[in-house]
Amino acid sequence: MENLALTQSLLYLDGVAVSFDGYKALRGLSLTLAPGEMRAIIGPNGAGKTTMMDVITGKTRPDEGVVLFGGTEDLTQLDEAAIAQLGVGRKFQKPTMFESQSVEDNILLALKAPREARATLFGKPAPDTRERIDRILETIKLTAHRKRMAADLSHGQKQWLEIGMLLAQDPKLLLVDEPVAGMTDAETMQTADLLREIARDHSVVVVEHDMDFVRKLGVKVTVLHEGAVLAEGPLDQVSADPRVIEVYLGR
Amino acid sequence: MLQTLLDKRTLIAVLLCAVAAVAVPILSLVVPPSSPLHMPPYVVALIGKYLCYAILAVALDLVWGYCGILSLGHGAFFALGGYAMGMYLMRQIGARGVYGNPLLPDFMVFLNWKALPVAWWGFQSFPYAALMAMLAPGALAFAFGWLAFRSRVTGVYLSIITQAMTYALMLAFFRNDMGFGGNNGLTDFKDILGFNIQSDATRAALFSASAIVLILALLVGRFLVTSKFGKVLIAIRDAESRARFLGYRVEYYKLAVFTVSAMLAGVAGALYVPQVGIINPGEFAPANSIEAVIWVAVGGRGTLVGAALGAVLVNFGKTVFTGALPEYWLFALGLLFVLVTLFLPKGILGALDSLKRKPAPPIEPADADVAPKIAG
Ligand SMILES: Nc1ncnc2c1ncn2[C@@H]1O[C@H](COP(=O)(O)OP(=O)(O)O)[C@@H](O)[C@H]1O
Ligand SMILES: [Mg+2]
Numbered sequence: 001m002e003n004l005a006l007t008q009s010l011l012y013l014d015g016v017a018v019s020f021d022g023y024k025a026l027r028g029l030s031l032t033l034a035p036g037e038m039r040a041i042i043g044p045n046g047a048g049k050t051t052m053m054d055v056i057t058g059k060t061r062p063d064e065g066v067v068l069f070g071g072t073e074d075l076t077q078l079d080e081a082a083i084a085q086l087g088v089g090r091k092f093q094k095p096t097m098f099e100s101q102s103v104e105d106n107i108l109l110a111l112k113a114p115r116e117a118r119a120t121l122f123g124k125p126a127p128d129t130r131e132r133i134d135r136i137l138e139t140i141k142l143t144a145h146r147k148r149m150a151a152d153l154s155h156g157q158k159q160w161l162e163i164g165m166l167l168a169q170d171p172k173l174l175l176v177d178e179p180v181a182g183m184t185d186a187e188t189m190q191t192a193d194l195l196r197e198i199a200r201d202h203s204v205v206v207v208e209h210d211m212d213f214v215r216k217l218g219v220k221v222t223v224l225h226e227g228a229v230l231a232e233g234p235l236d237q238v239s240a241d242p243r244v245i246e247v248y249l250g251r
Numbered sequence: 252m253l254q255t256l257l258d259k260r261t262l263i264a265v266l267l268c269a270v271a272a273v274a275v276p277i278l279s280l281v282v283p284p285s286s287p288l289h290m291p292p293y294v295v296a297l298i299g300k301y302l303c304y305a306i307l308a309v310a311l312d313l314v315w316g317y318c319g320i321l322s323l324g325h326g327a328f329f330a331l332g333g334y335a336m337g338m339y340l341m342r343q344i345g346a347r348g349v350y351g352n353p354l355l356p357d358f359m360v361f362l363n364w365k366a367l368p369v370a371w372w373g374f375q376s377f378p379y380a381a382l383m384a385m386l387a388p389g390a391l392a393f394a395f396g397w398l399a400f401r402s403r404v405t406g407v408y409l410s411i412i413t414q415a416m417t418y419a420l421m422l423a424f425f426r427n428d429m430g431f432g433g434n435n436g437l438t439d440f441k442d443i444l445g446f447n448i449q450s451d452a453t454r455a456a457l458f459s460a461s462a463i464v465l466i467l468a469l470l471v472g473r474f475l476v477t478s479k480f481g482k483v484l485i486a487i488r489d490a491e492s493r494a495r496f497l498g499y500r501v502e503y504y505k506l507a508v509f510t511v512s513a514m515l516a517g518v519a520g521a522l523y524v525p526q527v528g529i530i531n532p533g534e535f536a537p538a539n540s541i542e543a544v545i546w547v548a549v550g551g552r553g554t555l556v557g558a559a560l561g562a563v564l565v566n567f568g569k570t571v572f573t574g575a576l577p578e579y580w581l582f583a584l585g586l587l588f589v590l591v592t593l594f595l596p597k598g599i600l601g602a603l604d605s606l607k608r609k610p611a612p613p614i615e616p617a618d619a620d621v622a623p624k625i626a627g
Contacts (some may be wrong), residue, residue, distance in 0.1 A: 079495075117504050119502055123479075169498075
């Protein structure tokens with residue numbers, strides 16, 4: 001039932017269209033994510049994967065279509081900050097953090113807490129702030145580097161710091177764009193483990209090219225092609241689909 | 252808490268200002284003119300002027316150094332504060348003007364005006380004028396920021412429209428019918444709070460007031476930038492969209508810091524005018540705002556104390572230089588900016604920091620066997 005899909009889903013996209021100067025990056029994209037679900041999105045370059053994340057996080061306004069969060073919130077009417085405050089966290093392909101600030105300040109800035117200027121200027125931090133930061137630093141193995149500037153971290157440590165920032169945000173939904181691009185095989189597998197751990201108590205959408213990585217995740221896969229869903233299902237089923245083979249896997 | 256607020260540098264700067272606030276009046280008023288230690292009144296006024304520039308530089312550093320907003324229009328806020336003070340000083344003249352009109356300043360009598368324009372009401376009161384010296388620039392900054400930051404104008408475009416803002420104000424203030432004295436501006440002040448504005452004692456007092464306000468500006472600035480609010484400002488400077496995706500309303504943070512900074516610049520202008528004895532539309536000149544940016548760049552942006560230091564040093568240089576080769580000051584300033592950009596990109600204090608900061612020990616490569624584990 002259409003309505004059931006709408007009200008019971010954490011994320012609901014229907015008929016989303018985006019065009020840039022006449023080029024249609026998304027054309028009628030529909031996708032439903034259940035609470036607690038982890039989903040992998042694959043598709044050739046230019047399929048519209050990043051644009052989809054931009055639409056969900058409020059960076060890009062769709063020309064058409066429905067984007068609902070938690071069955072009620074219309075994300076097309078909200079800006080980035082409001083959507084983040086609703087509980088949507090995002091990790092970019094290239095690690096992005098606040099390079100001139102310390103590792104622990106990066107976590108502090110991400111930590112779920114009031115975001116208004118008044119609160120950050122005059123508000124007292126929650127009593128468990130330090131404890132929460134310590135726990136996250138422990139998890140991402142950066143406790144020893146907490147005072148170090150983020151810019152001084154190695155590439156892998158930066159990836160972990162950004163994942164730590166996502167954890168600190170404690171979002172209901174995590175959008176992760178090509179997390180293993182430029183990683184070694186070992187790092188790729190570690191990151192898969194990490195995301196699976198996170199997916200135990202968060203809903204996650206992962207965009208990725210790397211098939212081994214997607215296989216390791218072992219979740220339902222959505223294939224995007226030319227701005228719309230081409231196929232959806234378990235990886236084995238999807239990769240046997242002749243249309244998918246033609247546009248993507250076969251090449 | 253106090254230690255974060257008063258780091259070593261701020262402490263030194265605050266102590267220096269405090270010593271100056273006490274010592275300069277003594278050297279100028281108590282030490283007899285025959286003594287080599289005596290400080291002549293013109294030197295007092297000159298250093299007082301530097302301190303006003305230093306306050307402006309601290310204000311500019313708050314928005315540029317910490318939030319990445321390169322304002323090329325801060326001179327406008329400074330000038331507006333100056334005009335507010337100038338209007339108070341004009342109204343203090345009363346019937347002692349050339350035309351002897353008890354209510355209207357001379358230029359209005361000259362223009363054949365019969366009544367005091369509404370904008371001038373209330374300026375006979377010092378507290379009102381002092382309030383306006385902050386509120387007028389604050390309101391302009393708020394309105395400007397509301398439009399610019401909400402439409403997400405950033406970078407070069409923002410800098411250009413701040414230049415346009417100060418330029419437009421300059422043209423407006425040049426007009427006689429604006430009611431602010433046209434191109435002559437406001438001058439011939441007689442007294443401030445009942446004290447003769449020309450007297451050595453008043454000059455010394457204005458100097459001390461400037462030093463104290465500079466101390467306050469540094470403390471308020473440190474309070475802002477060491478709080479979590481300040482960390483958000485730096486986050487916006489370094490990765491604005493990341494800050495947005497973390498849920499921070501970037502436009503309101505910018506608006507807040509821009510408005511506070513403009514008010515501080517207004518206070519600097521208000522202290523400046525009684526010490527130099529004149530305010531005219533030239534203070535809105537785009538070049539003034541650009542000079543202020545150079546002071547901050549020279550001292551080290553994002554350091555507050557460095558901005559103040561840069562303002563004092565560059566203006567001292569300007570005094571010396573313009574004494575010798577007045578025509579070439581702008582070239583010298585341009586050259587200074589190029590040299591600082593090339594050789595001291597973080598300014599004087601930034602360079603000191605890099606000298607002190609030991610090279611970071613190499614980071615051991617992430618251990619391949621221990622992937623970070625998520626606590627359940
Ligand atoms: N801001 C933009 N302006 C113009 N074209 C864009 C913009 N963003 C994306 N596109 C175009 O939209 C298409 C989809 O891009 P994207 O979503 O980044 O693909 P993917 O992430 O799947 O590789 C590409 O052809 C890209 O060139
Ligand atoms: Mg992409």
